Amino acid sequence: MENAMKVTGLRKVFNQHTAIEDVSFNVKRGEIFGLLGPSGSGKTTTIKILTGExxxxxxxxKVLDFDIAFFKTPDFKSRIGILSDNSSLYDRLTVYDNLKLFCKLYDAPLEQIDVMLEEVNLKDARNKAVSKLSKGMKQRVLLAKALIHKPDLVFLDEPTSALDPGNIAHIHRGLQKLNEAGTTIFITTHDMEEATKLCDRVAFLDKGRIQELGNPNALRYKYSTHAFHVETFDDKRLVIENERENADEIKELIATGKVKSIQSDNPTLGQIFLKITGKELV
Amino acid sequence: MHTQRIGAIFEKDLKDFMKNMMLLMMPIAPILLSIMYSRLGDGEEIPISMLYIIVGVTFSAVTSSSMMTMMAEENEKKTLRGLMLSPASFMDIIIGKSLVVALITAVSLAISLFLMGIEPFLSAQAIIGLVLLFLFFLFLGIGIGLFAKSIASTSAYIMPVMFLFGFTPMIEFLALGEDSIAIKVADAFPIMQLINMHDTNSWVPIGVVALWTIGAALFTYICFKKERTDD
Structure with a gap:
């Protein structure tokens, strides 16, 4: 598959401080790629370089076949969308006027405004001043703003922070729909459930370096102890290794109707991050 | 430059201006001052220096101040970043904002001068002088607005602009004497040059104001380069 992004040996030094060191990864076209790391790990610096800031x-x-020298051109800018923690709206203007501005800046048809408001579940707030919106509603307007011109590649920095579970689910469906339509998504998140659910691949960034990279489920399997945790109706908890010789034991438990639950030992992405870096992913 | 993007920024800034009480008060100040000045004296002709005080107040309080406040607010609320990440160029953004400031300045100045007496400004020379003076104050506003990180900080920057360049003719009221160095230095300032132009009908003051405008444009360019290269 063709690459939407190719990063090789990326390094950024601010004065004496090295923010990122030898970062390399590819993002394939049509992929949802997650960059996970705690605050100060270099995520924002990486996004700022990838967006030409x-x-x-x-x-x-190289992003969408553009060299970094062309990141400030209108051609490049009109093909990417950005939602970051620094994104902002004009408080005194209405939701519609905010989106209209960006529609015109990106040469997108004005009909897109209502399409996007529907996507982010904000149709009723169309004519409300942004200052009257809750934090979660503002976040959804920002997401609509980032996607209004149907970009080929979207950078989303913590897109569902400040949203309630209902709206998170709505946004996730919207992002999956967008991705199915061919948009490549580069996302940073602290929400491991979100990363597992949305991302085709994730990279763990810590101290400016990529510590691990791969498909979330493949990583969970890689760091698993390959055991099954079995809980029986008589409140016994058994740990059975995922080995061929243990198949009969598991079969017997199921056949005799003793099994209350059976779970694999795959760790969450947060647990894997903790194991690799010794840090909580917050 | 892209006319649709300039138009979009103009439309957004005009709407935002009309909803911003702080900015809306700025063009009212020179009009109120004009009403007061026009009632002074017993129907005598208003001195040209007084007319230029109104021009100075309009350009400093409306042009420079509005521009730097708009830019500082974009910096403070991080909305400028959104514009810079869009396909709009920096020139599109500045031209869109400048058109709003030009419109508001023109309305405020026209009303003020109609109240005071617009006749002295109805010549090509005077109009060229006003346009150059407008550009001088506009560049100062853009330059300062680029490094002003908050709206609160602009009030500190607007004071020297107002007192040095807007109220320059008031130095005559300080009774410093003709030989005072302060008076001689002030005579080289843009507004004093335009007053001199009316007295002498010479084009040299226009040239001096043009140099001030070029200086302000360079100042804006330096501020722009500094802001763009900061990591």
Whole structure:
């Protein structure tokens, strides 16, 4: 599959501080790629370089076949969408006026405004001033703003922070629909459930370096102890290794109707991050 | 430059201006001052220096101040970043904002000068002088707005602009004497040059104001380069 993004040996130094060091990864077209890491791990610096807001100290970056020298061109900017923790709206203007501005800046048809408001579940807030919206509603307007021009590649920095579970589910469905339509999504999140559910691949970033990269389920399997946790109706908890010789034992438990629950030992992405870096992913 | 993007920024900034009480008060100040000045004296002709005080107040309080406040608010609320990440160029953004400021300045100045007496400004030379002076104050507003990180900080920056360049003719009221260095220095300032232009009908003051405008444009360019290269 063709790459939407190719990053090789990326390094960024601010004065004496190295923010990212030797970061390399590819993002395939149509993929949802998650960059996971705690605050200060280098996620924002990486996104800023990938969107042309910062220049790297060394290393190569190619996004949508554009070299970094062309990241400030309208051609490049009109093909990407960005939602970051620094994204902002004009408080005194209505939701519609905010989106209209960006529709015009990106040469998108104005009909897109109502389509996007439907997507982010904000049709009723169309004519409300942004200052009157809750934090979660503002976040959804920002998401609509990032997607209004149907970009080929979207950078989403914590897109569902400040949202309630109902709206998170709505946004997830919207992102999956967007991805099915061919949009590549580059996402950073602290929500491991979100990363597992949405991402085709994730990279763990810590101290400016990529510590692990792979498909969430493959990583969970890789860091698993390959055992089954079995709970029986007589409140016994058994740990049975996932070995061929234990098949009969499990079969026997199921056949005799003793099994209350049976779970694999696959760790969550948060547990894997903790295991690799010794840090909680917050 | 892209006219649709400039138009979009103009429309957004005009709507935002009309909903911003702080900015809306700015064009009213020179109009109120004009009403007061026009009632002074017993029907005598208003001195040209007084007319230029109104021009100075309009350009400093409306042009420079509005521009730097709009830019500082974009910086403070991080909305400028959204515009910079869009396909709009920095020139599109600045031109869109400048058109709003030009419109508001023109309305405020026209009303003020109609109240005071617009006749001295109805010549090509005077209009060229006003346009150059507008650009000088506009560039100062853009330049300062680029490094002003908050709306609160603009009030500190607007004071020197107002007192040095907007109220320059008031130095005559300080009774410093003709030989005072302060008076001689002030005579080289843009508004004093335009007053001099009316007295002498010479084009040299226009040239001096043009140099001030080029200086302000360079100042804006330096501020822009500094802001763009900061990591």
């Amino acid at each position: 910062l220049l790297q100290t060394s290393g190569d970056v």
